[in-house]
Amino acid sequence: MMIEKAILAVITMNRQKVSGGAPIFFCDNKKELEYVAANIEAITDGIAHALSEEMFIIVKH
Amino acid sequence: MTEYTLSIVFGVVIGTISRIIMLKTDYRQYPTYLHGKIIHLSLGFIAASLGALAVPAIMEKEFTAVTLLTVAATQFRDVRNMERNTLTEVDGFELVSRGKTYIEGIAISFESRNYLVMFTGFLGTLSYIMWNVFVAIVVAIICLFISNRLMSGSKLEEIVDIEQSRIHFDGAGLYVDNIYIMNIGLEERKREILKYGMGFILTPKNINVVTTIGNLGQRQAILHDVSVSLGVFRDSGTPALTPLIKRDLDDGRLGVFILPQIRDVDKAIAVIGSVPVLESAVRMPSESKSLTKRG
Known part of the structure; x- marks a missing residue:
């Protein structure tokens, strides 16, 4: 199945800012955030986009 | 016989x-x-x-x-x-x-x-x-x-001026000159892009060209030809490393972001210049009768 233009995951350090359908990964610090985002990016063939310093989304284009 | x-x-x-x-x-x-x-x-x-x-x-x-x-x-x-x-x-x-x-x-x-x-x-x-x-x-x-x-057919260098431009990040946004290309989240990717990426600005020479080079197919052709001639720094599974072309809505200039393996500015300009102008992308708004009637 091909997925196009979908948010595959949300990675954040701020639990207050996110909720909803996509899988959400909570991280404690910036380093962990980068690490998780890089891994999910590679695994899902998506692109990690930064919405803010503490929130990344992985989008399949 | x-x-x-x-x-x-x-x-x-x-x-x-x-x-x-x-x-x-x-x-x-x-x-x-x-x-x-x-x-x-x-x-x-x-x-x-x-x-x-x-x-x-x-x-x-x-x-x-x-x-x-x-x-x-x-x-x-x-x-x-x-x-x-x-x-x-x-x-x-x-x-x-x-x-x-x-x-x-x-x-x-x-x-x-x-x-x-x-x-x-x-x-x-x-x-x-x-x-x-x-x-x-x-x-x-x-x-x-x-x-x-x-x-x-004609080549791109006949219809646009090509010059190199620096690529830079503003927060997570990648820019070629003042043209926004895409959002890159990871610091590691940003470093790779700044290291391997090159930016070019294509300035249209006249009004007809603005529409022609705005065509998404024409833009993809530029990216493909550049990648074939100069190599491309990417692999499957790294969609963040994608060459892209975006347009300046104000004046129709194109911001070309490429990731070549041969990082030679003159060669890159020559390759972009020799990309064929695609027949299906050519438009001639200056030939429009309704335009000339009013003008």
Whole structure:
């Protein structure tokens, strides 16, 4: 199945800012955030986009 | 041997030669070497034969034989379909795809070249029969020359000014000059992009060009050609490392972001400059009657 233009995951350090359908990964610090985002990016063939310093989304284009 | 044999052979040979001349395999490596070429040479031979055979048919007052040419038209439309299908199939496996507009451009040129071959064969045989072999040779050479002229379209450097521009990040946003390209989250990717990426600005030379280079197919063609000629720093599974072209909405300039393996500015400018202007992308707003009426 091909997925196009979908948010595959949300990675954040701020639990207050996110909720909803996509899988959400909570991280404690910036380093962990980068690490998780890089891994999910590679695994899902998506692109990690930064919405803010503490929130990344992985989008399949 | 009939009285027409030599003239027909002449037409077929000259038509096939014109196909060989037009069948240059360049940096695109298309048609693919050997088998792809054999297909097109064979089709060129058929086209030349059809063109050459039409003349004696008319001479003998066999006018219905001309309907054979409609068979040729169908045949060559199939050539176009064949090219389109093959290229579309393999396009998904390119690191940077050609895009549908480029594929259509290639397919159209394959069809039209067969018609040029047919005309060359036709005129070659006609002049052989009407005058003599020397006139026929002159006519054939003129045909070859015209075919050569017709097959080469314009290049990008004729319609835009190309200059290098620095790429930089503003937060997560990647910019070429002031043109926003995309959002990159990871610091590691940003470092890679700043290290390997190059930016170019294409400034349109006139109003018609703005629409032409805005065409998404034309932009994809630029990216594909640059990636073929200079290599590309990416692999499957790294969609963040994608060459992209975005447009400045204010003035129609293009911001070209590429990730070449050969990082030579002059070469890159030369490669971008020699990208063909795709027929399907060309628009002529200046020819619009409603515009000129008011103006």
